[in-house]
Amino acid sequence: MPIIINLDVMLAKRKMQSNELAEKIGITTANLSILKTGKAKAIRFSTLEAICKELDCQPGDILEYNQ
Amino acid sequence: MVKQISNILHIMLLVFQIFIFFLTIGEIIHFAEKFDKIHNDYFFGIHLSESDTPLTHIIVFCITILVMSLLFYLLNLFRKVILDFRKEFVFTEKNGKQLRKIAFGLIIIGLTILTVFLIFFPYKTNYEISNANDNTIRWVYNLGLFVGKLTSLLFPIFIPALFFMLISKLIKEGNIIKTENDLTI
Numbered sequence: 730m731p732i733i734i735n736l737d738v739m740l741a742k743r744k745m746q747s748n749e750l751a752e753k754i755g756i757t758t759a760n761l762s763i764l765k766t767g768k769a770k771a772i773r774f775s776t777l778e779a780i781c782k783e784l785d786c787q788p789g790d791i792l793e794y795n796q
Numbered sequence: 797m798v799k800q801i802s803n804i805l806h807i808m809l810l811v812f813q814i815f816i817f818f819l820t821i822g823e824i825i826h827f828a829e830k831f832d833k834i835h836n837d838y839f840f841g842i843h844l845s846e847s848d849t850p851l852t853h854i855i856v857f858c859i860t861i862l863v864m865s866l867l868f869y870l871l872n873l874f875r876k877v878i879l880d881f882r883k884e885f886v887f888t889e890k891n892g893k894q895l896r897k898i899a900f901g902l903i904i905i906g907l908t909i910l911t912v913f914l915i916f917f918p919y920k921t922n923y924e925i926s927n928a929n930d931n932t933i934r935w936v937y938n939l940g941l942f943v944g945k946l947t948s949l950l951f952p953i954f955i956p957a958l959f960f961m962l963i964s965k966l967i968k969e970g971n972i973i974k975t976e977n978d979l980t981i
Contacts, residue, residue, distance in 0.1 A: 760981045770979040 733793045736765050739784050754779035802882040809875045813868060820864045827857050859912060863905055870901040887970035895964035902957035906950055913949060 740750060751761040756776065763769050764776075777788055784791075873894050880891055 756981060763979060764981045768979060769981045770976045772981050776981050 731795050733795050734764060734767055734769070734791060735793055736761075736780070736791055739786055739790055743784050745784070750780070750783060753783045798884070799882055802878050806875060806878045806882065809871055809878060813871045813875065816864055816868045816871065820861060820868070823857070823860060823864070856912070859908060863908055866901055866905055870898050873898050873901075887967055887974045889968070889971050892964050892967040892971060895960050895967060899957045899960035899964060902953055902960065906953040906957065909949055909953065910946070913946065 740747060747761055747765065748758050751758045754776065764772065772792075777791070780791060781788060877891050877894050877898075880886070880888065885891070
């Protein structure tokens with residue numbers, strides 16, 4: 730899929746653990762892992778909003794389009 | 797509600813499967829016992845008499861056993877699908893594939909019956925209406941009998957086959973939607 734998730738990059742920048750973020754945004758670590766590995770088919774606006782809020786970033790920092 | 801319906805359907809299928817099993821065994825025993833003096837035999841509405849050769853009887857017997865075995869296998873597959881429904885695993889790829897198999901199995905059974913019917917129908921029908929003098933009456937009677945018998949034989953097989961195919965397609969589509977939903981974070 731040409732959409733790349735840069736969540737691990739943002740997590741590294743913010744020096745935050747995956748399970749910590751999962752707990753803060755209210756999703757399971759398994760689901761966050763699906764999102765990180767690019768296996769997810771879609772992302773809800775509410776999830777994106779929560780991630781952006783916790784990581785203090787823009788959606789474009791997490792999602793990237795690559796041809 | 798789905799659980800109760802699945803339970804009832806499961807029991808019905810199990811009973812039907814046992815019935816088919818004993819019918820097959822009964823058919824084999826009947827054939828083995830009266831092998832040397834077969835007078836009457838029926839294959840899905842086609843009557844075989846002593847005027848037919850023993851080879852015809854043997855072929856019809858073998859086809860009957862094959863059709864019954866296939867029906868037994870298809871019932872078993874359907875029972876497994878119903879068991880999955882009972883556990884609330886409805887939209888799975890496996891269920892879609894099994895329902896598709898059932899549909900194709902039913903089509904094979906239908907085609908087998910159709911083939912045997914087309915082979916045996918002409919001389920069986922002429923034998924039945926040999927008293928009719930007028931050619932037109934004979935022709936119209938034959939056509940009516942042909943269409944009527946064919947419809948009554950094939951409708952109960954092809955309609956469920958199409959139904960199973962449709963359900964399998966729905967389950968396949970449902971599985972795609974379910975996967976997408978599961979992978980929406």
